[in-house]
């Protein structure tokens with residue numbers, strides 16, 4: 279009896295090995311099909327093909343496995359095959375860490391982003407006046423912060439809201455940044471403004487609402503300066519990564535990602551800060567990953583713990599909005615820090631031991 283069991287098990291071992299070989303032989307064919315699909319740009323998942331194979335296999339099924347079991351087993355094989363094709367696709371993305379294991383480090387006027395040190399980016403939501411910019415720039419300089427943000431083209435929810443100073447705003451940003459020795463980041467919303475941006479600013483921001491504005495992404499891919507790409511308000515990480523790929527594939531490899539909160543049912547914050555995005559994006563891509571604590575929370579009272587969480591999760595930098603007199607700000611008045619609040623946040627971040635300068 280025992281000898282018989284042993285014998286049967288030995289037989290199964292041989293069958294298992296044969297199945298293993300066949301499964302991997304099948305997987306190689308699946309990968310070859312995946313490559314063709316990738317080139318043709320057709321979807322990997324093909325339910326019609328899967329149904330046809332299941333019908334054929336159940337029609338041929340001699341048993342003793344029931345048709346339902348055969349279907350179940352093959353569906354699992356199809357699922358694993360699809361995963362394989364999708365993994366191969368991800369591996370091929372230029373932004374993928376599988377394609378480039380080492381971090382992309384971006385040089386913004388001598389400030390390295392994505393390396394061993396973190397970056398703090400601060401400044402007003404919108405550029406409003408020279409006086410406003412100079413007050414912020416002086417505070418940043420005093421704090422040792424090197425990169426200033428400021429919006430000139432403002433994509434606002436309402437057309438009646440302040441739309442930004444446009445090119446004038448970019449010029450003001452440059453003038454003040456040069457005066458204080460700062461680098462600048464500002465949002466560009468039109469593909470035709472990319473060249474203009476190169477003249478006045480150091481980093482082009484592509485805003486959350488434009489994350490899938492593909493013509494803008496392509497134009498940013500032709501730019502000679504780095505791009506800070508914000509996650510869309512309802513974008514999955516898969517969509518976010520592919521948006522970055524649009525820029526990189528055009529030749530601009532200097533792309534940084536920034537998590538800025540996603541829309542959920544939660545009302546106590548403006549958006550929900552998706553902390554898991556930080557380690558996931560670091561794992562899946564080689565690009566620097568930053569966190570915008572201001573727009574994700576839309577509040578001023580929880581910025582320090584959120585910034586610390588972002589740094590602990592591996593973020594390469596933090597972005598925050600600062601205004602000399604937030605109450606009179608022409609945009610995002612409720613969430614911008616005044617200068618003393620900003621100094622307090624900055625001190626808290628530096629004392630946390632999580633921020634490496």
Ligand code: PRE
Nearest residue numbers: 311322323324327328356359360
């Ligand atoms: C395969 C994989 C995924 C598709 O959903 C359908 C079939 C399979 O494993 O058989 C292969 C394949 O990509 C294809 O035949 O088009």
Ligand code: MN
Nearest residue numbers: 403599609610
């Ligand atoms: Mn803002």
